[in-house]
Amino acid sequence: MARYNLRTVIGFEVTRTLTKRRFWIATLIVPVIIGIVVALIAASDTSTDSSISEQKNAKFSFSYTDASGIVNPEVVRAVGGHPASSPSAAIAAVKKGTLDAYFDYPANPVKQDTKVYGVDKGIFDNGQYTSVASEILKISAEAKVGDAKLSSLVQGTAPTTSTTYNSAGQVSGGIGSVIPPLLFLAIFYVVILLLANQMLTSTLEEKENRVTEMILTTLNPTTLIIGKIISLFIVGVVQMVVFALPVVIGYLFFRTSLNLPALDLAHLHLAPWPMVAGALMLIGGFTLFTGTLVAVGAIMPTAKEAGQIFGVMMALIFVPFYAVALIVSDPHALIVQIFTFFPYSAPVTAMLRNGLGSLDPVSAVIVIAEQFILGGIVLRLAVRLFRYGSIEYSRKVSLRTILPARARRDDSAASGAREAA
Missing domain, CATH: 3.40.190 (D-Maltodextrin-Binding Protein; domain 2)
Structure with missing residues (x-):
């Protein structure tokens, strides 16, 4: 029954999102603009080359x-x-x-x-x-x-060939070994930027429509939250495919006019550990940010109030780029270490260092474990917040309301003892 409910939630959320006109307008407007710009650049370059x-x-x-x-x-x-x-x-x-x-x-x-x-x-x-x-x-x-x-x-047109060796005496992959792991960082940014607002409002919509009590009479809160997260990922994949189409079309049909370099996959070096570590950091970071934004949506009574925290969350994923020069030149600096292990800056910093080859395996394991453990905790917290916040329509949900009953009794007893004293 729980599996059936989960499938029902995913199907409902995906269908509801993909059938909204404003979703497709917001999704298609970017690739349409990109396509127009690509066409204008191609036409301009052709005209310029002809003129020259x-x-x-x-x-x-x-x-x-x-x-x-x-x-x-x-x-x-x-x-x-x-x-x-x-x-x-x-x-x-x-x-x-x-x-x-x-x-x-x-x-x-x-x-x-x-x-x-x-x-x-x-x-x-x-x-x-x-x-x-x-x-x-x-x-x-x-x-x-x-x-x-x-x-x-x-x-200065004489061709050159460069060969470098790593600490093990083997030929290093060069830029070809850096690009594949950094793709996980690019995917992380695309997914978060495209889906963050939907993550935030995924639970707020039901609360603002005053239907959460009815939903929770037939669905387990955990099933509902997990179903929403999976549906968000599916919608994100659809958006990424739509966004990628202008790039693919531009490369296939306008590569010469846009002076784009030829894509030679033979020069890409897929090292197993950086690729596995990058994938795990991507999943862990997605879990943590999704759980946090869903929890914020469960606490706040309206999307307007939730937007204040949303801005802070978005700023956190861009903070590491203020120190990107230091991350590249001195990855062992104190500020870089802080960004590497602080949960909400860790995904970006760690994936960047992982791609550049400056993240050692021990640090990578610590970051991955931190992301998954904290992400799981935040998801459980989001479920409890949604359960208790479903009936709070006019004020924020206090974290004290989700404490276990025993902890609340202990707090009450302690408070009574202080008043008696």
């Missing part, structure tokens, strides 16, 4: 003077230029409009500016003068070198 190419290959009348001796006359003739009789005469011709442009190459083009004079053709078309002048100088310099290999070295 046209400017470099633009044909117009021009003359030049070269004090450096670098410019190759054959290159100039190939693009329709000719030497100027004098700078003043060339500039006068440009002013009259009988010559489109004049390039004055200085004795040292590295330290001195090349002066470009041209007929105004509009703010966008005027860039063709500088592009052609620079291209002439570049091609002439490469011809002066006379060796394709030396030209590549001068331009």
